Every structure is written in C-alpha cells, then in structure tokens.
Amino acid sequence: MNHKTLNLTYMALGAVLIAVCSWISIPTIVPFTMQTFAVFLVLLLLGGKCGTGAILIYILLGAAGVPVFAHFTAGIGILLGSTGGYIAGFLFTGVIYWMMETVFGKNRWVEVIALIVGTAVLYAFGTAWFLFVYARTTGSIGVMTALASCVFPFIVPDLMKMSLAFILARRLAPAVRAVF
Numbered sequence: 001m002n003h004k005t006l007n008l009t010y011m012a013l014g015a016v017l018i019a020v021c022s023w024i025s026i027p028t029i030v031p032f033t034m035q036t037f038a039v040f041l042v043l044l045l046l047g048g049k050c051g052t053g054a055i056l057i058y059i060l061l062g063a064a065g066v067p068v069f070a071h072f073t074a075g076i077g078i079l080l081g082s083t084g085g086y087i088a089g090f091l092f093t094g095v096i097y098w099m100m101e102t103v104f105g106k107n108r109w110v111e112v113i114a115l116i117v118g119t120a121v122l123y124a125f126g127t128a129w130f131l132f133v134y135a136r137t138t139g140s141i142g143v144m145t146a147l148a149s150c151v152f153p154f155i156v157p158d159l160m161k162m163s164l165a166f167i168l169a170r171r172l173a174p175a176v177r178a179v180f
Helices: 003-022 035-063 076-080 084-104 108-137 143-150 152-179
Strands: none
Touching (some): 035 076, 076 084, 143 152
C-alpha cells in the first residue's frame, strides 16, 4: 500500500473514531462527549497533518448529513447552531497542533503545549460562536454566564481525556508506526 493511500486510510479511521466518540455523551447545554478525547488521540497518533485531515473529514461528514455529531445529529444546522463553534474549534486544535509540531518538532512537551493551546482556542472560538448564536436566537447573555455553562465544567474532564489520550497514544504508537 502506498504512503498516500495509507494516510487517507488513517484519516478516515480517525474521523470514524471521532464520530463514535461523539455518540458517547451526557446531554447538557454543550454535551459532555468523548469527541475531545478522540481529537487528542487522533492528533497524537497520526500527527498534525493527518490528524487535522481526520478532523476535517469528520466535520465535512457531519455537514453532509452523516449523523456523526453528538446524539447522532448531522447537518449544517448543527454547525451553525449554538454549539457548532465547538465542533469547528476541533479544526483549530488540529491546525495549532500541526503548526507547533512543524515549528518545534514532535516531542512530548510540544504535544502537551499544542493540545492545551489548541483546546484553549477551541474554547474561545466555541464560546464566541455560542454567544453570537445565542444572542441572535434567544437573547444576549454575559460572557461569564456562557463560560460557566460551556467551558468551566469541561476543563477538568478535558484534561483527564488529554491524559488518557497520551497514555493510549504511547501504547498504540508502535503499532501505528509499524504500518506508517
């Protein structure tokens, strides 16, 4: 199998992993899902370029109507809805990871910092989008109210998911590298 075909296969599998993990959720204003875990794991295993490709494929599948988002939802309406900014934010996490990996190399500290910075940007973009959509559809709310609902409850769980992704990536990386 040539390298391009292998990369496309890994990106497709990464998108599937993100989709399956999005279906594991606890419903809240912004659902608690395992999507972020899958995004972290895919980036750690596939690297910035292929990992970001997997995230993009996942988002495009959902936009095209394949029910890959939380609660088996799909469509442009989800992306344009109040939580769509968090889904789009996954792409920012991937791009930041890819850029930092390209500039600073692939080592554990770069990965940690890249995922933390990428997640912070995901939170910022998602919350800004949430405030914009919420204000247009329901009425304006304060930034602290949005953060209290959409970010603060997710910080510790996301750090735990990130830790789990690092543990699993370290164990799975030799098998992935053997095929790469």
